[in-house]
Amino acid sequence: MPPTVTIRGARGDTETARRIKIRIEGLSVWYGSLPAIKDVTVDFGANRVTALIGPSGCGKSTFLRALNRMNEVLPGVRTAGRVLLDGRDIYGPGMDPVEIRAKVGMVFQRPNPFPFSIFDNVAYGPRRHGVTSRSELYAIVERSLHEAALWEEVADRLRSPALNLSGGQQQRLCIARALAVEPEVLLMDEPASALDPVATGRVEDLIAELARNYTIIIVTHNMQQAARVSETTGFFLHGELIEYGPTDQMFTRPKDPRTEAYITGRFG
Amino acid sequence: MRSTLSLRPGPRPRRRATEGRQAELVLAGLASCSLLALGLIFVFLVKEALPLFKSYPFEDFVRGLEWQPTSTNVRFGLVPLLAGTFLVTLGAAVIAVPLSLGVALFVSEVAPKRIRELLKPGLELLAAIPSVVYGFFGMVVLARWLQGVFGLTSGLNAFNGSILLAVMALPTMVTLSEDALRAVPESYRNASLAMGASRWETMIHVTLPSARAGVAAAVILGLGRVIGETMTVLMVTGNAAQISFSFFDSVRTMTATIAAEMAECAWGTPHYHALFAVGAALFLITFVFNAVADILLRRGARG
Numbered sequence: 001m002p003p004t005v006t007i008r009g010a011r012g013d014t015e016t017a018r019r020i021k022i023r024i025e026g027l028s029v030w031y032g033s034l035p036a037i038k039d040v041t042v043d044f045g046a047n048r049v050t051a052l053i054g055p056s057g058c059g060k061s062t063f064l065r066a067l068n069r070m071n072e073v074l075p076g077v078r079t080a081g082r083v084l085l086d087g088r089d090i091y092g093p094g095m096d097p098v099e100i101r102a103k104v105g106m107v108f109q110r111p112n113p114f115p116f117s118i119f120d121n122v123a124y125g126p127r128r129h130g131v132t133s134r135s136e137l138y139a140i141v142e143r144s145l146h147e148a149a150l151w152e153e154v155a156d157r158l159r160s161p162a163l164n165l166s167g168g169q170q171q172r173l174c175i176a177r178a179l180a181v182e183p184e185v186l187l188m189d190e191p192a193s194a195l196d197p198v199a200t201g202r203v204e205d206l207i208a209e210l211a212r213n214y215t216i217i218i219v220t221h222n223m224q225q226a227a228r229v230s231e232t233t234g235f236f237l238h239g240e241l242i243e244y245g246p247t248d249q250m251f252t253r254p255k256d257p258r259t260e261a262y263i264t265g266r267f268g
Numbered sequence: 269m270r271s272t273l274s275l276r277p278g279p280r281p282r283r284r285a286t287e288g289r290q291a292e293l294v295l296a297g298l299a300s301c302s303l304l305a306l307g308l309i310f311v312f313l314v315k316e317a318l319p320l321f322k323s324y325p326f327e328d329f330v331r332g333l334e335w336q337p338t339s340t341n342v343r344f345g346l347v348p349l350l351a352g353t354f355l356v357t358l359g360a361a362v363i364a365v366p367l368s369l370g371v372a373l374f375v376s377e378v379a380p381k382r383i384r385e386l387l388k389p390g391l392e393l394l395a396a397i398p399s400v401v402y403g404f405f406g407m408v409v410l411a412r413w414l415q416g417v418f419g420l421t422s423g424l425n426a427f428n429g430s431i432l433l434a435v436m437a438l439p440t441m442v443t444l445s446e447d448a449l450r451a452v453p454e455s456y457r458n459a460s461l462a463m464g465a466s467r468w469e470t471m472i473h474v475t476l477p478s479a480r481a482g483v484a485a486a487v488i489l490g491l492g493r494v495i496g497e498t499m500t501v502l503m504v505t506g507n508a509a510q511i512s513f514s515f516f517d518s519v520r521t522m523t524a525t526i527a528a529e530m531a532e533c534a535w536g537t538p539h540y541h542a543l544f545a546v547g548a549a550l551f552l553i554t555f556v557f558n559a560v561a562d563i564l565l566r567r568g569a570r571g
Contacts, residue, residue, distance in 0.1 A: 068462065070458070070461065070462055073457075073458065073461055098464050098465070098466050099464065100464075101461065101462055101463065101464040102463070102464030103464075105462065105463065106462035108455060108458065108459065108462075110455065112453070112455035112456060112458070112459045113459075114456055114459070114460075114474055114477075114478065115456075115477075115478050116477070124460070124463065124465075124473070124474075125463040125464065125465070127473075128460075128463065128464065128465040128469050128473070129464065174459070177459070177463070178462070178463065181463050181464060
């Protein structure tokens with residue numbers, strides 16, 4: 001890890017590692033009148049990787065987008081319940097979605113770098129949040145690219161277009177771009193599903209590395225991936241959180257017969 | 269060659285291949301017709317323009333500061349006409365570009381669906397108004413208004429032309445730049461919002477720059493229309509062939525000159541050939557404009 005990383009709070013400490021970062025109480029989400037998430041209550045620990053698995057359409061992406069209020073971008077979405085980030089309800093009165101999204105970053109399914117240079121992609125977030133000094137921006141860009149394990153590959157061409165990078169590099173660039181805002185939580189929506197196995201491996205290694213500094217919640221289709229990267233796993237089915245617990249236990253001794261049916265491949 | 273309408277069963281793949289090639293040839297023929305027409309028009313313009321330079325030096329035409337086609341001491345200087353076209357076009361651009369960008373951003377990024385569905389066809393209707401009607405409006409309404417507001421002796425001036433041409437360029441600029449903005453992938457906007465940028469910041473710093481090539485092409489194509497427009501400017505700019513840099517002076521554009529004088533000059537006279545030379549110059553300008561727009565659009569399509 002580069003020495004420039006900002007230390008936020010007492011990260012790495014075993015006491016705080018058990019700390020609850022996000023507490024969700026009775027969260028429900030509707031698309032119009034269609035329920036997508038039904039009364040989910042769950043806690044996410046700080047500085048660990050939590051995987052959310054489940055068949056397509058089970059609501060896991062909707063759930064993820066509820067954690068940084070990105071569902072509001074879509075018309076006709078209604079949310080109920082509480083999402084407490086460090087004890088403060090992000091849906092509470094006076095909470096600004098713009099401020100929340102700066103704390104809860106997001107990486108999308110398909111790499112979506114802007115059609116700008118590599119530098120401008122990573123510098124985008126800091127610039128919006130008021131950083132103007134060139135040297136400061138450069139330091140942030142360098143730190144973020146280091147954190148996303150991309151620096152070595154792009155250090156000599158920061159000014160070249162981001163769209164010239166390979167798919168795997170683009171996804172790591174998107175991770176760097178999200179990290180440049182200095183979020184506390186990183187939401188990842190199937191971040192490796194559009195990548196080849198080698199690039200997937202690199203992104204998975206990166207996720208493990210990032211968990212030292214960030215709370216990571218990752219939605220994945222791929223159960224091997226959930227087993228490889230996460231400490232805790234949640235299984236979603238039809239908008240309900242069926243089972244939630246330590247990953248190894250979930251994959252070896254699932255408590256719910258529906259979880260067992262899913263992970264042994266009987267549906268989904 | 270087999271008839272393509274033959275009903276006899278034959279080796280199908282081969283018949284298909286021939287059919288495909290025939291269709292390609294027909295399409296290529298049609299396409300080259302339009303290219304040929306373009307080439308012929310230019311050749312015709314140049315051919316009709318060239319005799320002027322037997323009696324009048326080319327240099328005096330390109331750099332001449334006076335256009336006096338009917339005085340005893342004739343002058344066919346292109347500069348005042350170029351200046352007129354330039355002034356009117358510049359004014360139209362200053363008015364139309366910010367306005368159409370604003371409208372395009374509003375329609376594509378802000379307006380609810382129902383308003384968008386009203387606004388866009390409404391704007392496109394502006395393109396259906398004949399230019400002579402714009403000119404009539406400019407002479408009767410706008411000229412009188414300008415005269416009153418700015419205390420001018422005449423409201424028929426470059427500013428009047430610029431306002432009307434800006435309105436006429438709006439449909440092209442708005443429609444094409446709105447298309448370019450809407451073609452920006454939703455994933456870019458989501459990425460920006462997810463980093464804590466506001467909708468406004470996303471619009472200005474992501475959507476607009478991502479659509480820059482298409483927006484630039486829209487502006488250039490809109491200006492191409494402005495440069496080529498004839499009837500409206502003929503009616504409202506006052507038609508004094510003078511070099512002026514004031515929007516409240518009367519000016520005359522290249523198009524208006526050709527339209528006004530072609531009917532009055534005798535066939536085969538230097539004046540006649542000079543008007544063709546003006547036409548050839550105008551053709552070159554609009555050709556360059558369209559070529560640049562085309563290159564930009566292609567670059568935009570590549571992303």
